Amino acid sequence: MKYDSILSNVARYVTLQPQEAHAFTSLLRHREVPRKEFLLKAGQTARQISFIHSGALKAYYLDASSVENIIMLAVDDWWITDMYSFSMAKPAMQYISAIEDSEVFQLQRNDFDKLLAQFPVFEKFFRILMQNAYIREQLRIIQNLSMPAEDRYVNFLNKYPQLVQRVSQKQIASYIGVSPEFLSAMRRRLSEKNKT
Amino acid sequence: MKYDSILSNVARYVTLQPQEAHAFTSLLRHREVPRKEFLLKAGQTARQISFIHSGALKAYYLDASSVENIIMLAVDDWWITDMYSFSMAKPAMQYISAIEDSEVFQLQRNDFDKLLAQFPVFEKFFRILMQNAYIREQLRIIQNLSMPAEDRYVNFLNKYPQLVQRVSQKQIASYIGVSPEFLSAMRRRLSEKNKT
DNA sequence: CGTCTATTTGAATGTACTCAAAAGCGGTGG
DNA sequence: CCACCGCTTTTGAGTACATTCAAATAGACG
Numbered sequence: 001m002k003y004d005s006i007l008s009n010v011a012r013y014v015t016l017q018p019q020e021a022h023a024f025t026s027l028l029r030h031r032e033v034p035r036k037e038f039l040l041k042a043g044q045t046a047r048q049i050s051f052i053h054s055g056a057l058k059a060y061y062l063d064a065s066s067v068e069n070i071i072m073l074a075v076d077d078w079w080i081t082d083m084y085s086f087s088m089a090k091p092a093m094q095y096i097s098a099i100e101d102s103e104v105f106q107l108q109r110n111d112f113d114k115l116l117a118q119f120p121v122f123e124k125f126f127r128i129l130m131q132n133a134y135i136r137e138q139l140r141i142i143q144n145l146s147m148p149a150e151d152r153y154v155n156f157l158n159k160y161p162q163l164v165q166r167v168s169q170k171q172i173a174s175y176i177g178v179s180p181e182f183l184s185a186m187r188r189r190l191s192e193k194n195k196t
Numbered sequence: 197m198k199y200d201s202i203l204s205n206v207a208r209y210v211t212l213q214p215q216e217a218h219a220f221t222s223l224l225r226h227r228e229v230p231r232k233e234f235l236l237k238a239g240q241t242a243r244q245i246s247f248i249h250s251g252a253l254k255a256y257y258l259d260a261s262s263v264e265n266i267i268m269l270a271v272d273d274w275w276i277t278d279m280y281s282f283s284m285a286k287p288a289m290q291y292i293s294a295i296e297d298s299e300v301f302q303l304q305r306n307d308f309d310k311l312l313a314q315f316p317v318f319e320k321f322f323r324i325l326m327q328n329a330y331i332r333e334q335l336r337i338i339q340n341l342s343m344p345a346e347d348r349y350v351n352f353l354n355k356y357p358q359l360v361q362r363v364s365q366k367q368i369a370s371y372i373g374v375s376p377e378f379l380s381a382m383r384r385r386l387s388e389k390n391k392t
Numbered sequence: 393c394g395t396c397t398a399t400t401t402g403a404a405t406g407t408a409c410t411c412a413a414a415a416g417c418g419g420t421g422g
Numbered sequence: 423c424c425a426c427c428g429c430t431t432t433t434g435a436g437t438a439c440a441t442t443c444a445a446a447t448a449g450a451c452g
Binding site: 061063069071083084116123126130131134135137138139140141142144145146177 | 259265279280283289312319322326327331334336340341342343
């Protein structure tokens with residue numbers, strides 16, 4: 001059924017009672033996001049957190065030279081929002097847009113608050129979700145700070161093989177923090193290595 | 197009294213009932229960490245999360261060439277652990293050591309679990325703590341990926357003025373991801389700029 | 393098919409690193 | 423109290439990694 005994907009995502013970390021599951025799903029809003037459409041733009045306040053039922057989205061920001069810097073690439077079974085904006089209720093720095101036709105379930109900030117206040121099991125669920133997000137970002141920092149671009153790319157390939165097929169090279173370049181030209185050069189070098 | 201610092205840290209995000217505060221503090225273990233001593237070494241499992249009552253610590257890892265890469269600099273009123281190791285109960289990649297004589301309060305992993313299971317208010321507290329940590333790391337990624345080293349340094353100075361006095365240049369260099377020689381060169385350039 | 397964007401290629405440039413050595417600084421022991 | 427040791431910071435030269443800019447080629451989409 002419609003909510004299977006999100007309920008099994010939640011079930012990874014916590015066990016819901018029927019009434020908890022019902023309260024949860026009754027707060028969700030289904031939304032279709034065609035490719036290239038925005039879930040959030042910089043300057044707006046992120047009033048919801050979204051679970052990706054299908055498709056793929058990117059979160060990015062524009063730097064001083066209006067260059068797109070990708071912060072996060074997310075496919076189905078991931079959660080996405082500008083956590084800073086969502087949490088502090090301040091204007092977002094990020095844009096979030098669909099790189100494939102996507103379907104998401106959204107939880108509004110005030111519903112989120114109510115849900116967590118009423119059912120501690122959701123405090124636990126989101127605590128674990130945040131904890132994992134923190135661990136993931138910290139790992140990413142470690143890798144970005146200390147590894148050359150080529151290692152970061154190889155790492156990306158190993159870590160997110162499902163993404164490689166679905167996002168453009170330009171976007172991968174932005175995610176790992178190199179220019180698209182340099183990524184292209186690295187790919188040439190890597191394929192030459194593998195031939196010999 | 198002894199627990200004032202940690203209780204007022206908790207009180208930033210949640211309000212504790214007397215019995216909750218008591219249950220919490222009764223689980224804490226006080227520990228003195230002299231300068232240069234370790235709270236955790238890579239390969240060990242982080243069995244506790246620590247609140248820094250006084251002093252300053254660093255979390256770092258050694259890369260392939262045994263170079264120290266600082267992940268986190270933390271002073272009093274901060275929490276510190278290798279979250280990956282603590283959360284997954286797997287061997288840590290990080291070292292955590294004192295850069296000043298420090299005092300910490302530690303919560304053991306099993307006590308942490310019990311506390312959160314018994315009092316949802318602590319689920320909430322740690323959910324917010326993790327959420328903020330996630331936001332902070334994501335901001336750091338944005339800055340590392342898109343800004344030149346000089347901007348990262350200026351940023352560090354603005355963001356953590358209290359740290360500048362207390363940690364060496366070498367450690368700041370490591371934290372912002374440049375060689376100590378290059379940080380020295382940047383400082384010279386910056387001070388020349390400010391003179392004119 | 394034509395247009396728009398992504399990718400590749402190459403040259404010139406810049407940012408940051410490595411290595412080596414000198415200078416500064418703090419602690420320790422004679 | 424000063425001399426020495428170890429570690430941090432500075433300086434400079436040479437180098438490597440990655441960027442920018444420009445242009446050609448390839449792909450994707452209406």
